[in-house]
Amino acid sequence: MTDERSAPAGARKTPEELRSARWFGPADLRSFGHRSRAMQMGYAPEEWAGRPVIAILNTWSDLQPCHSHFKTRVEDVKRGVLMAGGFPVELPALSLSESYLKPTSMLYRNMLAMEAEELLRAHPVDGVVLMGGCDKTTPALLLAATSMNIPAIFVPAGPMLRGNWHGKTLGSGSDSWKYWDELRAGKITDKDWLGVEGGIARSYGTCMTMGTASTMTAIAEAVGMVLPGGSSMLAADSGHIRLASESGRRIVEAVWEDLTPRKIQTFEAYENAIAVAMAMGCSTNAIIHLIAMARRAGHAIGLADFERFSRKVPVICNVRPTGDTYLMEDFFYAGGILALMNQMREHLHLGCMTISGQTLGENIEGAEVYNEDVIRTLDKPIYGEGSLAVLTGNLSPQGCVIKPAAMDQKFLKHSGPAVVFDDYPSLKKAVDDESWDITADHVLVLRNAGPQGGPGMPEWGMLPMPKKLLKEGHRDMLRISDARMSGTSYGACVLHVAPESFIGGPLALLRTGDIVSIDVDARSIKMEVSETELAARRAAWVAPAAHYERGYGWVFTKHIQQADEGCDFDFLRTDFGAPVPEPSI
């Protein structure tokens, strides 16, 4: 892809070539308006004329606990921009709080991506600092910057401190699920549960397990969009303040260098991102987001690429839920992402350019590991090859995903009778019924939880264990859905079944009692139902009623692509229509 506004390689932009000069430069009536309104805000012409205007897209809100420090951290970014001779402008953007949004933040990832892209397009800005971190905010902001293709740098919110309860370390998400099951099994009291509630989130910042947030910010760095080491910097560390101001300084230079996202986000850079995701023991959500991001950058990455890297890159990051003990705070003290990437250099394209202005190889040169139990060597991994696996078969012809690294290994090869639910409330009711005739060999199935069915593909994929089985001492069983699951979740959960059941994918044809088999080694998933029988069921299938008849939800369900295609909107594919023109007058 080319950008006709780019200066030749190696050349620096002149002030007259800045995008913002089209707003502020001309001696005409419109520019008179732009200049006089800047002066209305108290800015003298010396403060903007000839300077890169740097947008700071801030995804702070009063209902976004992971980004609560962004309210003031943005001032540190501005300080850096000013110091480097730029003109910082803060533009608030949709805050996508994973903790609060219903039905699921995934419904709104593309909305933030579109909002952020259009904010950049419509305003007089030359470069952008993207402030995000809580799950979907990272891919959304990067999707926007890639499509808009002006110099961009990502500032991750950073992981929160470790949780603590009665001297025990608590991990975001993972320990909520774990202690909830303990409560349901009668192993802890209501008072204990309240203690966990008060201790599990002790500071601002993102989830500190290897959930979607830490996975996606690591990916943002691996693909070249974060300053070196920034993705493992803790939210509450003073280094995070310095990261913010350094990012402000650096983006001004990147504008003069015209170092645009598409120059950084090459196919090789995406291969680096996938390799790092595998080594981190990534959240399954990373697959969907990375496919969407790569495709916006013009690279046809798909499930097969994840399978390819999963087969060769082991998990060397010992952070829960794939690891058994440590959290992101430990990972940071152990050397963080730079040390991890240095340990796996043989799997990386070291020549890829990054937003630091240096190559990935230069960024990681000399990065040391300070705790070899947290960041392992390739020959002493946490989990060997295959931490994520893509399964296909008559139940999911376009592919689905399982995380062998975070499940009971006895379910890697399993056959059992399906118990099928069409909606989450009836599943929930059943699992709480202690008289339910269910065994750990059964296969729990939830459908209508995909991109259109959920709607928005909620994180329901770690289907709750039946209470009866918990009391019998079971903690895992095979579960299948077209939903996603939180990166902090674990278990023998087959996710992202595509095509989804709501649009008539084969999962829609499964019935309670059918035998379902998976064989992770063979990468297969199937229902033991004859073709003739499936054809009869397909003929009788009736599509469920639409969730939305108007509004954003309607647009979403009309245009959302399936999980194996990254859940981007079809009209945002790079091959859809001519490029969006720059606003001219």
Ligand code: FES
């Ligand atoms: Fe924000 Fe987990 S809820 S990162």
Ligand code: MG
């Ligand atoms: Mg999450």
